[in-house]
Amino acid sequence: MDCRKSRDGTEKPSVIYWPDGRNWKIKRVLHETVLEGTDFEGIRYTILIGSAEKYIYRNSEGWFVVPPS
Helix, strand or coil, X not given: CEEEECCCCCEEEEEEECCCCCEEECCEEEEEEEECCCXXXXXXXXXXXXXXXXXXXXXXXXXXXXXXX
8 A cells, every 4th residue: 555645644545556466546535434333443445446436444553455255
């Protein structure tokens, strides 16, 4: 995962790298939601890759992508 750091210090994801070498440019971060009291505690980002809305996640351990099933 590559990120951009804004002037206020927040990080926004910009590129997702997959283990097999593929990568996807994140066109835009549409929304950030703090998740608490669920199976996952951290931040869920709603992102735009091409014309598709996807979710990625970040917590104290790092970034996570749930692959499509």
